[in-house]
Amino acid sequence: MKNFISFLVGVIFAIGLGLSGMTQTHVVRGFLDLFGTWNLNLMGVMIGAIGVHSIVYHMIKHRSSPLLDTKFHLPSKKDIDARLIIGAALFGIGWGWAGICPGPALVSLASGKISIMTFVGSMIVGMFVFKAVEKKIT
């Protein structure tokens, strides 16, 4: 059942991204293009998503467990460190350069285009490189 919910969430999430233009690189870049013809779509998506989710989050945060698990798995880190900032900066540079973040990247794989397969392939390489580097440092 948990697996079915995960699959369903993936499908619904993908439809939401597609309907709102988030799989279109020029729409995403258009939001970051402050000094051009500013495209506010991405802000609309964030307002819609955060609006709905913050209401639901505050409704269920007092429950001791989710419906299908014994406990919630929420991030516990609180510290604002260099890792957080540098990671977000590197991600932001890549996000702006391609107009693609991880969600739309996976959704766009369905297009069968070489360009998006290149992006996802490199993203996975980047993740493995990080995991290798992290092991060495810690």
Add this chain to the structure above:
Amino acid sequence: MMFALIGGSIIGIAVSLMLAFNGRVTGISGIISGALSPKIDDFSWRFLFILGLISGGFILRWTHPEAFLSLDLHSQTSDYMIAGFLVGFGTLLGNGCTSGHGVCGISRLSLRSIISTITFIFFGIISVIIFKAMRGGL
């Protein structure tokens, strides 16, 4: 803008279902990362979520073929290689992307997520300024 708000709300519903039923944050970079280093009892929900995203992509390809048109507009293959690597490495270093920090984290009023989101949008803006100057369009 209407479609952005509707699409965003659909994304809000998706991440709310994930939290209410499975007790999980829908952070896409984190879900991919976990699937790349699989642990027993922690792989199938990640895999099915990713499969759901790609399946949703196929639905979009059928109903909204324009969703994937702008992929090759101004970007070259090398752009996708570099950007993909930065997105993969950066999201793991900074523990999240647009979904995990931007939607889920801000809905929980997490300070880490708010700072991360401001940072990646700021660097995304700089990245797009340079991209536009070098590639001649969005």
